[in-house]
Amino acid sequence: MNALYALRSDSPSAVATQPALREQVAVAVRRYLADLGGNTPDDLYDVVMREVETPLFAEVMRHYGGNQSRAAAALGINRATLRKKLKHYGLG
Structure with a gap:
């Protein structure tokens, strides 16, 4: 199991339900780029x-x-x- 799941969770069952850190970063970057409305950062x-x-x-x-x-x-x-x-x- 990926160690970057649910870093702050105390529940073993929550580990399987929380997205990996890399997935969270990908979602955040995707949203940031979309919010730029075509402008290049x-x-x-x-x-x-x-x-x-x-x-x-x-x-x-x-x-x-x-x-x-x-x-x-x-x-x-x-x-x-x-x-x-x-x-x-x-x-x-």
């Missing part, structure tokens, strides 16, 4: 990364009780990069 990558990274870092930091070393290890990035991202997004 010039910073779509930055918009998506900002929208995804902010809650990702916030939730991982919350999960690890603010421990940057553990959070960085879980994210697979070094602590300096995590600190830089936290500062960039106003999370730390």
